[in-house]
Amino acid sequence: MKISELAQETGVPLATVKYYLREGLLPQGIPTSATRAEYGEQHARRLRLIRALAEVGHLSLDAVRAVLAAVDDESATLHATIGAAHAALAPDGTASRHSRASVDELLRRHGWQVARTSRNRQSLAVALDALDRVGFAVGDDTLDTYADAAAQVASSDIDSVPSDGTEDAVQHAVVGTVLMEPVLLSLRRLAHEDVSARRLSKRRVRTARRTRD
């Protein structure tokens, strides 16, 4: 198909498609004349993936590039690819000694096997520092509840990755890491609404009873 058809099929504006081509995120089409190229279904798939990572995953173009490189690296094992994608996704920044110790302690408490060099240790410590800076105290009980919930979700995630180690499995793992995040966060906010509504209605009932007494 022509580039205009590619844009139409994927719903991505033509200018954006051209930008992704210039930036090397989307591979060039096969030239059919000096000014034209032919694009295939694999371009459409890649284009949808870029949009999903950028718009739903809120990744910067550099992060999208790093994730795509991990997906495209045929020599890497699934475990290594997930690691590479995580490294690309983890924010920069150095965490305080105190928060790093909290993370170490948490991982020990739950018996999690995580590489000393994992960027995700750093991400968690940076997130705890940010809470600390605004005076938001996070107790071990809260962290444990979060860790247990995360473990349930992660176990279900890894169950759903095809075990054959093909390109599809790698793409599934990387895409699932990023694109299931907004699902989890939306569900947490929906659950906040539910819990908040339930407690509010209980309080109303209690007040009503007190009035009757």
Add this chain to the structure above:
Amino acid sequence: MKISELAQETGVPLATVKYYLREGLLPQGIPTSATRAEYGEQHARRLRLIRALAEVGHLSLDAVRAVLAAVDDESATLHATIGAAHAALAPDGTASRHSRASVDELLRRHGWQVARTSRNRQSLAVALDALDRVGFAVGDDTLDTYADAAAQVASSDIDSVPSDGTEDAVQHAVVGTVLMEPVLLSLRRLAHEDVSARRLSKRRVRTARRTRD
């Protein structure tokens, strides 16, 4: 303190402090001369909150502004403030009829009380659409696992909000919604590493045994 001292105390670059003042995110100080103003501890607190929301919460300045407005609205109840903050945080976009039906069905299945007009329904449906567009199938089992995990976390979150409805309680609820998100996501990725390492080492053990047989 002077503006330069405010910048130093909070570790925020002076140019950024001035930018936040110009944008109205940070209230002006009390003028002490034509070119000088005095800043207090509440400026430092607000500045740290803005930085945390922008850098850790990855909120745009418009979203930061909306969250601060919700925190500052003294007339609102806690429940209403959380709702306003959620509305400010939820991404725009319209979801497919199919994904909206999946969300309705999920909420019914779990018996969650969520307003028909909640923006979070929309966020979840948009996230499901993005997965659908890249061919990532999310089954009801997976959604249920995620929902159960989200409910545990949300219940712990609401438990930790001071029940007195003061400014602190509102700030706690709004900040907790945003700043605990990276904690949950980092923990999910750490749990991925753990689950992946465990299954890999199991596989290795099995191979080793087979070699011995």
